[in-house]
Amino acid sequence: MGQCCGGSCAVDALHQRQRGTLLMVLAINALMFLVILVAALYGKSTALLADSLDNLGDAVTYALSLYAVSRGNTTKAKVAFFKGMLIFGAACAVLAQVLYKLFVPTVPIFEVMGAFSVIGLLANAVCLYLLWRHRHEDINMSSVWECSRNDIVSNVSVFIAAGGVWLTGSKWPDILVASGLVWFLLRSALRVIVGAWAALRSESA
Numbered sequence: 001m002g003q004c005c006g007g008s009c010a011v012d013a014l015h016q017r018q019r020g021t022l023l024m025v026l027a028i029n030a031l032m033f034l035v036i037l038v039a040a041l042y043g044k045s046t047a048l049l050a051d052s053l054d055n056l057g058d059a060v061t062y063a064l065s066l067y068a069v070s071r072g073n074t075t076k077a078k079v080a081f082f083k084g085m086l087i088f089g090a091a092c093a094v095l096a097q098v099l100y101k102l103f104v105p106t107v108p109i110f111e112v113m114g115a116f117s118v119i120g121l122l123a124n125a126v127c128l129y130l131l132w133r134h135r136h137e138d139i140n141m142s143s144v145w146e147c148s149r150n151d152i153v154s155n156v157s158v159f160i161a162a163g164g165v166w167l168t169g170s171k172w173p174d175i176l177v178a179s180g181l182v183w184f185l186l187r188s189a190l191r192v193i194v195g196a197w198a199a200l201r202s203e204s205a
Contacts, residue, residue, distance in 0.1 A: 018134060018141060019066060025127040025148065026062035029055045032123050036116055043112030046101050046178040047161040050094040051120055051154045054185070057090045058127075058147045065144050073139070077199035080143040084192035087147070091185035098178050101171060108174045113162035121155035128152060139199045143192050150188050157181055 033055035040048035061083045068079040128148045135145035157177045164173025 014137065018137070021130050021134060022062050022066045022144070025130055025144075026059055026066070028123050028127055029059040029062060029151075032120055033059055036120055039112050039116040043109040043116070044106050045108035045113045045158070045161070045174055046094070046097045047158045047174050047181065048108075048113050048116060049097055050090075050178050050181045050185075051117065051151075051158050053090045053093055054147075054151055054154050054181075055120070057086045058151060060086060061144060061147050065141070073199065074203045076139050077196045077203060080139045081193055081196035081200065083143050083147065084189045084196060087150070087185055087189035087192060091182050091189060094178055094185070095182045098175055098182065101175055101178075105171070107169065107171050108162075108165055110162045110165040113158055113165065113174070117155050117158035117162060121152065121159070124148065124151035124155055139196060143196070146188055146192055150185065153184060154181055157184075 033052055036048060036052035036055060039045075040052050064079045064082060068076045128151075131141070131145050131148050134141040136142065157180060161173045161177035164177070165171070167173075
């Protein structure tokens with residue numbers, strides 16, 4: 001039977017808890033990406049598409065975080081930096097869709113937007129609850145927490161956009177909310193990238 005000292009056992013136990021949580025939120029986000037992507041395409045909603053891409057980015061992020069759990073601080077910082085770049089990429093994809101929708105006179109289906117934003121909110125609330133205790137453990141888990149918090153904001157924003165589309169009968173609430181999500185994602189990406197860069201510089205010093 002393997003033996004370990006107190007400190008080593010505590011670290012191993014922490015890594016096991018982190019892996020268990022990451023596996024659960026990875027499965028949830030992978031499923032929600034597929035569900036919300038189909039809903040976004042059917043409902044012709046840019047805001048809902050942004051939500052689905054956020055879930056995809058998170059699924060990849062959680063997979064990377066699983067890899068980094070038991071690695072050193074330098075590896076964790078590099079993974080966090082890559083996560084920040086993924087968030088930035090998602091923001092650029094949504095921005096491209098926003099620009100496209102400016103020239104396409106399509107009104108989204110607000111019922112689809114509202115229903116699936118609520119479903120996404122419930123799923124991401126579970127993820128946020130699971131990740132809450134890990135948010136200050138290291139750069140790897142804090143960047144994961146950042147991604148999960150983004151999802152909640154995204155879901156609420158899409159629900160608000162659905163209400164705006166219902167009230168106005170136009171595409172503009174969807175476009176405006178999607179634009180706001182672009183700004184939010186860019187801000188989040190910058191925060192993760194700066195934090196990871198600082199951690200890398202600290203390790204190299």
